[in-house]
Amino acid sequence: MTLVIDIAWTHVTARLRQTFVGIFGVATGIGFSVMMAGLMEGSQNDFIRQLVDSMPHIAVTDEQRRAPIQPATEQFDAVEFRSLSTETERRGIKNPLALIEALESWIPGAVAPSVTTKALIHSGGRDLAVTVIGIDPKREARVSKLESQMKEGQLSSLFKASNAIILGDGLAQKLGVTVGATLSLATTTGTPVFARVVGLSHAGNRMTDDNQAVVLLKTAQILDGRTALINEIRIRVDDVMAAEEIANRVERQISYKSTSWQESHQDILSAFQIRNAIMVMVVGAILLVASFGTYNIISTITHEKTHDIAIMKSVGLRAATVRSIFVLEAAFIGGAGTIIGWILGYLLCFFVGMIEFRSGFTDMTHLPILYAPKHYAVAGGVGMLSSLIAGYFPARKAARVQPVDIIRGAS
Amino acid sequence: MTTPLIEARKAGRILRGEITTTLVTDISLSVMPGEFVSITGPSGSGKSSLLYLLGLLDIPTEGEVLVGGEATRALDENHRADLRLAMLGFVFQFHFLLPEFSALDNVLLPMRALGRMKDAQMRNRATDLLTTLGLADHLWKRPDQLSGGQRQRVAIARALANQPSVILADEPTGNLDTVASAQVVSILRRIVDEEKKAVVIVTHDPGLAAKADRQIQIIDGRIASDGLSANQPATVAS
Ligand SMILES: Nc1ncnc2c1ncn2[C@@H]1O[C@H](COP(=O)(O)OP(=O)(O)OP(=O)(O)O)[C@@H](O)[C@H]1O
Ligand SMILES: [Mg+2]
Numbered sequence: 001m002t003l004v005i006d007i008a009w010t011h012v013t014a015r016l017r018q019t020f021v022g023i024f025g026v027a028t029g030i031g032f033s034v035m036m037a038g039l040m041e042g043s044q045n046d047f048i049r050q051l052v053d054s055m056p057h058i059a060v061t062d063e064q065r066r067a068p069i070q071p072a073t074e075q076f077d078a079v080e081f082r083s084l085s086t087e088t089e090r091r092g093i094k095n096p097l098a099l100i101e102a103l104e105s106w107i108p109g110a111v112a113p114s115v116t117t118k119a120l121i122h123s124g125g126r127d128l129a130v131t132v133i134g135i136d137p138k139r140e141a142r143v144s145k146l147e148s149q150m151k152e153g154q155l156s157s158l159f160k161a162s163n164a165i166i167l168g169d170g171l172a173q174k175l176g177v178t179v180g181a182t183l184s185l186a187t188t189t190g191t192p193v194f195a196r197v198v199g200l201s202h203a204g205n206r207m208t209d210d211n212q213a214v215v216l217l218k219t220a221q222i223l224d225g226r227t228a229l230i231n232e233i234r235i236r237v238d239d240v241m242a243a244e245e246i247a248n249r250v251e252r253q254i255s256y257k258s259t260s261w262q263e264s265h266q267d268i269l270s271a272f273q274i275r276n277a278i279m280v281m282v283v284g285a286i287l288l289v290a291s292f293g294t295y296n297i298i299s300t301i302t303h304e305k306t307h308d309i310a311i312m313k314s315v316g317l318r319a320a321t322v323r324s325i326f327v328l329e330a331a332f333i334g335g336a337g338t339i340i341g342w343i344l345g346y347l348l349c350f351f352v353g354m355i356e357f358r359s360g361f362t363d364m365t366h367l368p369i370l371y372a373p374k375h376y377a378v379a380g381g382v383g384m385l386s387s388l389i390a391g392y393f394p395a396r397k398a399a400r401v402q403p404v405d406i407i408r409g410a411s
Numbered sequence: 412m413t414t415p416l417i418e419a420r421k422a423g424r425i426l427r428g429e430i431t432t433t434l435v436t437d438i439s440l441s442v443m444p445g446e447f448v449s450i451t452g453p454s455g456s457g458k459s460s461l462l463y464l465l466g467l468l469d470i471p472t473e474g475e476v477l478v479g480g481e482a483t484r485a486l487d488e489n490h491r492a493d494l495r496l497a498m499l500g501f502v503f504q505f506h507f508l509l510p511e512f513s514a515l516d517n518v519l520l521p522m523r524a525l526g527r528m529k530d531a532q533m534r535n536r537a538t539d540l541l542t543t544l545g546l547a548d549h550l551w552k553r554p555d556q557l558s559g560g561q562r563q564r565v566a567i568a569r570a571l572a573n574q575p576s577v578i579l580a581d582e583p584t585g586n587l588d589t590v591a592s593a594q595v596v597s598i599l600r601r602i603v604d605e606e607k608k609a610v611v612i613v614t615h616d617p618g619l620a621a622k623a624d625r626q627i628q629i630i631d632g633r634i635a636s637d638g639l640s641a642n643q644p645a646t647v648a649s
Contacts, residue, residue: 002523003520003523003524006516007509010511010512011511014511307507308509308510310507311508311509312509312520312524313492314468314495314507315495315496315501315520315521315524315569316492316493316494316495316496316497316521316524316525317492317496317524318488318489318492318493319488319492320489321524403468404463404468404469407463407468407503407507408459408463
């Protein structure tokens with residue numbers, strides 16, 4: 001066995017330039033794969049975290065998933081409806097406090113009521129359509145990051161005025177108002193309200209910051225014209241990934257539509273799946289190209305070494321022994337490439353992580369990179385495996401050389 | 412009766428290509444322990460081809476070649492390789508050494524492949540062989556740092572490394588001066604006489620051929636004559 005190692009080692013060290021090119025190829029492939037994976041998964045995790053932080057994990061809304069069952073359907077086996085006009089129900093979640101109490105009893109996390117409505121803000125000759133959310137500041141602090149996102153004032157500032165409002169900082173800028181200003185709010189259904197700005201929030205997400213205003217639950221109820229009703233129960237769960245399951249349970253229990261963050265962002269999550277598939281393909285292509293380098297080198301060596309192979313086989317080395325020499329050479333290149341590739345990948349991640357990055361939608365300043373041993377293991381494993389496969393084919397061909405063909409040809 | 416070390420029974424090798432070439436045909440001969448056989452014949456007559464058949468480097472297309480009494484034509488490649496490694500030593504017409512390895516390492520190659528000795532033992536044996544062949548000062552030189560004759564002697568040392576029963580040498584003295592070739596012949600002679608091995612040597616040199624116990628002449632791929640040297644009566648092997 002040491003003979004095989006000696007010969008393989010001699011072959012690769014006798015061709016340092018070629019060997020380095022091969023090692024460099026594998027290293028580059030693995031390095032960039034590690035970086036790609038770290039960047040992709042890092043940004044994905046970062047995005048999901050922002051997504052999850054910016055909104056309740058589960059939203060229970062005043063909708064039912066199925067159209068209400070008509071009494072006639074329950075009475076007869078076959079029914080045909082024509083020109084059905086359903087009874088208009090007063091929308092909203094009835095008896096919210098009792099429901100919240102019932103949910104709080106078993107959900108690992110926090111529950112808060114809210115009223116969401118669309119309103120028109122009027123200030124200094126400008127009208128802007130915004131989403132107004134009525135909250136209970138004490139409970140809200142436990143289900144969303146709103147408290148920590150306050151730029152000016154606090155959530156409890158809402159209690160300071162009879163109709164207080166907290167604006168997203170982008171919205172305040174658009175309206176040209178600051179804390180202390182008074183605005184008028186109106187909806188199509190309820191009573192217009194004059195509200196005083198008591199705080200500004202900054203979520204770091206333009207969708208939210210430019211379009212959202214927060215008021216007390218009762219202010220929103222007045223605005224929306226539905227006293228004693230709420231239209232959303234927000235739930236924050238301790239284990240983000242369990243949200244989907246808990247949402248299903250909630251829906252079964254109270255029959256209101258209960259949407260987990262996973263469900264409401266299915267499009268984004270499936271976009272991530274596509275992105276991941278693309279990543280796997282790109283990384284696979286990088287590593288494949290790297291393995292071409294190894295293939296090239298091992299082919300060249302076996303080609304140059306036809307005479308040596310003939311000598312070894314004529315002396316009595318078995319084909320498998322000859323094959324293992326060249327596979328081992330591929331393993332040297334793959335192994336060295338993997339180790340250098342890991343270092344390169346780490347450095348690339350490090351430097352890419354330092355790049356300043358700005359987007360109009362978030363205020364992320366650096367590319368988020370995930371440092372995961374998994375990435376190194378997979379890239380190294382695939383890199384090594386493809387090197388071995390790339391080495392195997394020329395090695396197999398080399399091992400098939402019939403020494404007599406070479407020896408006869410030489411004379 | 413002792414088993415021949417190598418025996419050919421109506422063996423032949425036909426190359427089928429664009430034109431079918433008969434390299435050798437109808438070869439029947441036995442090489443017994445303690446025999447020093449020379450093969451002579453005109454260039455292109457098939458001497459090397461015969462040696463490849465006897466050395467299990469080539470497979471006969473007709474007849475059979477037996478090594479140590481074992482028929483080899485149907486053996487798989489590994490088995491043939493194992494026989495070559497343990498039983499046969501080959502010296503090629505054109506020296507074939509591994510270019511990146513020292514003389515010593517080249518001689519060590521078959522021993523390490525066989526793996527029957529400890530490292531130190533192998534080293535000693537390789538050093539002894541090279542010393543006997545007059546290469547004591549050249550152990551660590553690579554083939555490109557050696558002269559043609561020195562390389563030929565390294566190849567002979569390598570052929571002897573595993574103490575094979577038969578040494579097959581294709582013009583081993585082709586590149587050597589008279590002194591060196593006499594040395595090579597005496598080394599081969601000693602192996603035959605003292606260790607009861609057999610040597611089969613292809614040569615153009617009538618003087619060298621005359622030093623063999625038995626001379627086989629090949630013409631046009633066939634055995635033209637096979638007889639004992641000197642004044643012993645010629646016998647044609649069956
Ligand atoms: N690959 C080949 N294809 C076709 N013919 C070949 C091939 N190899 C050898 N021959 C022919 O087979 C015959 C025998 O060749 P071989 O090498 O055995 O001769 P030789 O007796 O060793 O000659 P020399 O004394 O010149 O070494 C020659 O006529 C040669 O031309
Ligand atoms: Mg020849």
